[in-house]
Amino acid sequence: MNTTEISELQKKYLIPTYAPELALVRGEGTNVWDAEGNEYLDFLAGIAVLNVGHCHPNVVNAIQQQAAKLMHVSNLYYNEVQPQLAKKLSGIAGGGKCFFCNSGAEANEGLIKLARLRGSDKGRFEIITMKNSFHGRTLATLTATGQEKVQKGFAPLPEGFVHAEFNNLDSVKEAVTEKTAAILVEAVQGEGGIIPADPEFLTGLRKLCDEKDILLLCDEVQTGIGRTGHWFGFQAYGIEPDAFSLAKGLGNGFPIGAIVAAPKVADVFQPGHHATTFGGTPLACAAAIAVLDTIEQENLLENTKAMGALLLEKLNEIADQYDWIEGARGTGLMVGLVLSDSALPLQKLLQKKGVLTLATAGQVLRMLPPLTVTPEEIEQAAALVAEACAELDL
Numbered sequence: 001m002n003t004t005e006i007s008e009l010q011k012k013y014l015i016p017t018y019a020p021e022l023a024l025v026r027g028e029g030t031n032v033w034d035a036e037g038n039e040y041l042d043f044l045a046g047i048a049v050l051n052v053g054h055c056h057p058n059v060v061n062a063i064q065q066q067a068a069k070l071m072h073v074s075n076l077y078y079n080e081v082q083p084q085l086a087k088k089l090s091g092i093a094g095g096g097k098c099f100f101c102n103s104g105a106e107a108n109e110g111l112i113k114l115a116r117l118r119g120s121d122k123g124r125f126e127i128i129t130m131k132n133s134f135h136g137r138t139l140a141t142l143t144a145t146g147q148e149k150v151q152k153g154f155a156p157l158p159e160g161f162v163h164a165e166f167n168n169l170d171s172v173k174e175a176v177t178e179k180t181a182a183i184l185v186e187a188v189q190g191e192g193g194i195i196p197a198d199p200e201f202l203t204g205l206r207k208l209c210d211e212k213d214i215l216l217l218c219d220e221v222q223t224g225i226g227r228t229g230h231w232f233g234f235q236a237y238g239i240e241p242d243a244f245s246l247a248k249g250l251g252n253g254f255p256i257g258a259i260v261a262a263p264k265v266a267d268v269f270q271p272g273h274h275a276t277t278f279g280g281t282p283l284a285c286a287a288a289i290a291v292l293d294t295i296e297q298e299n300l301l302e303n304t305k306a307m308g309a310l311l312l313e314k315l316n317e318i319a320d321q322y323d324w325i326e327g328a329r330g331t332g333l334m335v336g337l338v339l340s341d342s343a344l345p346l347q348k349l350l351q352k353k354g355v356l357t358l359a360t361a362g363q364v365l366r367m368l369p370p371l372t373v374t375p376e377e378i379e380q381a382a383a384l385v386a387e388a389c390a391e392l393d394l
C-alpha cells in the first residue's frame, strides 16, 4: 500500500485521535522508511520507546523464540520469565520489587493506587503533582497531569490531586496537608518541553517526604531505561524514590510497563489489591530482558552521555546563529531545541529533509534518538537541522 491508500483506510476506520502524515513501513537502527521508500533518521524513536533502535536483532530474536514457546499464561500461574525481569530491574534500581503492566499511564495508576492504599488507614489520599507535568491519559493520570489541555472536556475529574510548581520546593511544601499521601514527579519533564529538575528540588523533595512520611514517586516512563545516560533519571540526582514507573523504552516497542517499589513499600499490594490480565507475559518480559541486556552489553549508558553531549553541542552552535533560537537543553538523549516561536514549522521542514523530531510544549523541538545513535548520525541530523534553520530564516 502507498501512503495515500494507508491514509484513506485509516481515515475511514480509525477514530481520529491522531492526525499523521507519514506512513512508516520498515525500520533498522536509527533509520525508518516510508511507504514510498524514503529514508528518515528517526530522532524521535517512537517517542523514547526504541532505545536500542528499530528491530534490534537481540530483541527480535528474544520475541521470536519466546513467541514460539509460550506467550501468555495469566498471572494465576508462575511464568519463568517475569521474575527474571523483576530481578534485573531490582538489581539496577538497588533493590525493591516489581509489578508489570502494559503502559505508562497504567504504571502511574499503579503508583497512585499504591500510595492511596498505603495512606488509607490514616485518611491520606492526596497526590501532589507538578504543573506542566505529563503522566498519561486515563482519568486519574490526566488529572495528575498538570496541563489543562489534556483535562478539558473530561470533567468531573477524580478527586485528590493537587498541583504545585515544578522546581519550586516552597510551592510543594505549601501544597502538603494532613491528607498528602505522595508526591509524583518527573526527573526531566518530557512532554512539558525537556525541563530537567534542579538538583536541590529533587533532594529537597526527598527530604520533605522523609520528614512527613510522604511517598516520593518518580514517573520514569520517558526518562527511564537509559534515556538520560543513567538507567533511571533520578539516579543522576543521588536520590531514591519510594516507587517509580516505567514503560516506553522497557520493551523497545513491545508494550510493557512496570512499577518498581522500594523495600519499604514493596509489600503494600497484597493478593486482590491490583491486577492486569496482560501484565508481565512471558513474551513482554522476554523482550524487556533483551533490552536491558543489550543496553549493558553495548555500553549504551556511556554512548547516551557522549552522544547527548555531542547533540547539545551541535544544536547550540546552530542556536548561536539565530536570534529566534534560544538554545538547546536536556540530559542524555532527551534533548530540546528551544525556539522563541512555534517549533512546528521546523519539525515539518525536518521531516521533509529526512529527520523525524517532535514539536513539544509549543516552542520546543524535541529529539529522542535511539541510545544506539552514532556520531555520524548525530552529525548528519545536525547538518539537516542547520539547513532547515537557514531556510526558515529566509
Ligand SMILES: *Cc1c(COP(=O)(O)O)cnc(C)c1O
Residues within 6 Å of the ligand: 102, 103, 104, 105, 106, 108, 134, 135, 136, 137, 186, 190, 191, 219, 220, 221, 222, 223, 247, 248
Ligand atoms: C508517555 C508518558 C506517559 C504515558 O505513557 P503511555 O504509555 O502513553 O500511557 C506517562 N508519563 C510520562 C512521563 C510519559 O512521557
